[in-house]
Amino acid sequence: MVEVYLHKRCRNVTCKSLLPVDDCDCKICLGNKGFCSSCMCPICLNFDCASNTCSWIGCDVCSHWCHAVCGIQKKLIKPGPSLKGPSGTSEMQFHCIGCGHASEMFGFVKDVFMCCAKDWGVETLLKELDCVRRIFMGSEDRKGKELHFKTDDLLLKLQTKIVSPSDACNYIVQFFN
Template sequence: MPERKYELDERSHFTKLTHLNCQCQNIYCMMLFPVEDCVCKICSMKKGLCRECMCLVCLNFDYANNTCSWVGSDACLHGCHVVCGIHQNLIKPGPSLKGPSRTIEMQFYCLGRSHA
């Protein structure tokens, strides 16, 4: 019986965190909010945005967030679905930041920090 009470307490705690927007609703992520180290304009305005698994464009979470269907920023760890990024013109050719000068590469423009 004590195991069941513990399970009920855990579920109750999870439900409270979810409804208070303190924890990601994606059962595969469940990251706690807020993310203290992120001061971007999206995280500061969107209560409940999970930068680990939610698309910055459509704001939907995805179970397959670490796949080739996602693109993201190495600097701030935000990302979006490739399809959403293309539709919003956030993925486009630009000057290479790491390669030889005058070379062009595809870049992701991050809405959160306004950088490529």
């Protein structure tokens, strides 16, 4: 308890990481006493220990995490120059406010769906599809636009019961393959 009071340990009882996590010296960890990059969103400063979701986004470099909703609101999730594609192309990226690194979003979302979607119930599937739809809403690249269209279409079909959750899950997994 003393460590929490002295800001040496995360006050989130499900996390309890030593602070700063991995001796991080970014402006967020240094500027916010008690900030835990493992479980706190640097924008809203709320705890989240979510896993297997597209709503909690991590930086590829410094492992700071951010709510997708917060990242969208603060325009940290936006099109940027492609990190792997041809020069002059763009892709949706999460721009970390901790280290400034841009992490591409398509691969992150693909990994989450390929790994976890088969285990989600209908409510979780709807929530995840809506999150991905919102992430890729402003996409300028072909893959991102197609993903936005596919998630929008699947949401409508699920809500009107035109497709079953298992079929919707299969469609999105096929899209990623």
